[in-house]
Every structure is written in structure tokens, then in C-alpha cells.
Amino acid sequence: MEQKGRPGPRVGPGLRAEGQDMADKVEFELVSPERLIASRAVDMVVVPGGEGNFGVLAGHAPMITTVRPGVIDMYDGDQVVDRIFVAGGFAEVTETRCTVLAEQAVAVAQIDRAAAEQEVRDLGEDVEDAKSEAERTTLEHRLAIAQAKLAAVEAGTAAAH
């Protein structure tokens, strides 16, 4: 499920205005129901939105969107400084802030690849064995999250090599 960022002023560090200073950072916050997971000022953050990935720079038009399972990339300059996997949620963007509400979040570096593979296999089998339609739907939902998690690790390790 590869979705590219949309065109327009909201995408890409290359489109940043010249001569920006610290005030042009975005306050990024990642919160789960149990705690505040991350809160930092970044140059750009790329969020896997429900309708495609989108990058947020300072001065982004205010919006509210759903988030699908995937990886949030935080940029400082042109460097990715942090990658966090989220299992879906919501995002609220204002000119100076980007808040992501996620139920489950884990740093990509901390995902255990073997465990993720195992989870995908197990859930795949469970989906096959699902007895009712409702059960199948919830399992498929969980499988999609597990697959996205695995894809996140694979992309992460590929980049490292």
C-alpha cells in the first residue's frame, strides 16, 4: 500500500522557504491514551494519513485527518531523526502544531522483526480460521496493522544497509 505524498506546498523539505529560522519549526506531539509519547520541535514531520502520506511544515493549513497504520518520520533539516510506528489514529494540524493521537506507538528501531513476522503469520492463520464475519473483520484489521509494522521494520533495515 504505497501512497505518495500529494503535491503542493505541504510536501518535501526542498520546498521550504529560504532563510528560515527556529520559529519555522513545527511542534510535533504524539499522544496515546496512556501517556504523552513524544513532544519535540522538528522541521518537518511526515504522517501516514488515511488518504495518503502528508508532510507537515510550519505554516501548514489547519486540518484534521485520520491516520492509517504506518510510520511517522520526523525530519531535522533533511535528515530523518526519528521514526515511530503507529497503529492508526487521528491527526490535528495547525499552523504551528501537529498532534497525532495514536492508540499504539513504538519506535521503529525497537520493533522486534522476528516477533513482527510471527505476528503476521499467526494472524494470517487466525483469519483463515475465523468463524464469524465480525471476528474475521477484527482479525483482518489486526493483520493489516501487523503487516504495516513488519513493512516498517523492513523498510527501516533496508535503509540502514
Add this chain to the structure above:
Amino acid sequence: MPSLKDLKNRITSVKSTQKITAAMKMVAASKLRRAQDQAEAGRPYAERMARMLSSLAANVQAGGEGPRLMAGTGKDEVHLLVVMTADRGLCGAFNSSIVREARRQIALLQGQGKTVKIMTVGRKGRDNLRRTHAGLIGQTFEEVGRRRLSFADADQIAARVLEMFEAGEFDVCSVVYNRFKSAMTQIVTVQQVVPFAVPESTEAAPATDEARALYEYEPDEEQILAELLPRNLSIQVYRALLENAASEQGARMTAMDNATRNAGDMINRLTLTYNRTRQAYITKELIEIISGAEAL
């Protein structure tokens, strides 16, 4: 008059009771701190969720009637009460005050000719309500968040409530729990969660109105709202559970503090009686010896 040995035994037994209550008080105090920290940590999410909801709701309400979780079923016939209590006793009036309020609500609703269904969270509530309203209790949850309350626990309860709502098993759902005010005071609260009443934002209205109009929605408002509302239900349940957990520990701490103090008073009284009895015994023996000597 009790013998010296009996008194001594009683003093020892009250002393060991005091040790237990003092230990329970300390355990409750540390659990209370943990529960408070957890409630604190959950606040940012809830706040942002509420902010999104109010801006979404304002936009949707203007257009149509919104999803059923917010607009309701249009009826007010069947009420579901989610009664949250503790699994354990020895925490003062904590459980009984919730149960009392639940009974009051049931009587009130039934008096208006409504149908009432009950879902209980926590063993004490189930045991207490089963005696009088066994027929109304549908689902019960026990040992919720025994070690550490997690969002998944709340999610499970909310999922069940949603399932019932989708199946049209109730029109209005409220949770009954103890709101934490301080370790001494907990306030029994009945909060309606379905249909959800979106809180009016308390900030300066004109400014937020402008901000609302500016938001872009992806996908559209209705769709986001339809996803956000079930999440919000879980959050409301989670918050209620957290408040309840803090209240339970607070109530237990206060109750155990009272018990410890009471045991102290009792020990003092018993020791006094013990010493008096012992003195009387010694005096009696002396008199016997002296009169024996004089008689010679």
C-alpha cells in the same frame, strides 16, 4: 472481670490488626500515587480528543444530524447503566455509595417507565446488585486492571457497549463511578456517554469559531466523526476507570487510617485495664500476706 491472660491476648491481637491496617494504608497510599500519575498522563490525549470533537461536532451539527453515537437513536426507552466498583472491599463507603446511587438511578428510571439494563465492572458491584436486581444484569467484568489499568481494558468494555448499541439493545448509556476529588472525598458521578454530549468549548468562543471554519478535513467530517466517536467512548470509559481506581485507593487509605487510629485507641484502653487489673492483683496478694503476718 477478665483474667490477666485474656487481656494480654486481646492486646496482642489488636496490635497485630493495627499492623495490618497500617500496612494496608501505606500500600493504598503508594497505589493512589500511581493511579494519580496515570490519570495525569492520560490527560493530554483526552484534552486533544475533546478539542477535535468539539470542532468536528460544530461543523457536522450545522449540516446534518450526525452519527447515531452523538445524535442518539431518537428514543429514550432502554437505559444501560455501567456500574463501576472495586473488586475488593475494605475501602470504606466506596463500593456501597456507588451501588446506592445505581439503585437510586434504577428506581428513578423504572419509575418513569423505562427499561433498565446493567453492566457491572468490578466484583463488589456485581455481588451487591445481584441481590436486588439480578434480572437486569447482563454482562459483568471482573479483575479489570488488577495489576495496572491499561487502555486495552477500557477498550474491551467500550467494545462491548458499542456492540450492544449497534444491536439496538439500548438507547442511552451512562456510567456510574466515583470521581476523585481528594483522598478524603470522592463524588459519585453518573455520566452519560451514549449519545455523547459534546462539551462546549470553554475558551473564548469567537476565536475558536474562526479556527473551526478554517480546518480542512480528510476524509470529510462525518467520516472522521464516525471513527472518532467510538474512540471517544473508550476514552470516557478509560477516564472513568482511572478516576475510580484513584478513588478506590483514596477511600481505602482513609478507611485504613481510621482503622489504625481506632486500633491505637483500643490498645491504650486495654493496656490501662490490664495495668489496673495487675495492680489490683498485686495489692490483693500483699494484703493477704500482711494480714497473714499480723495474725501470727
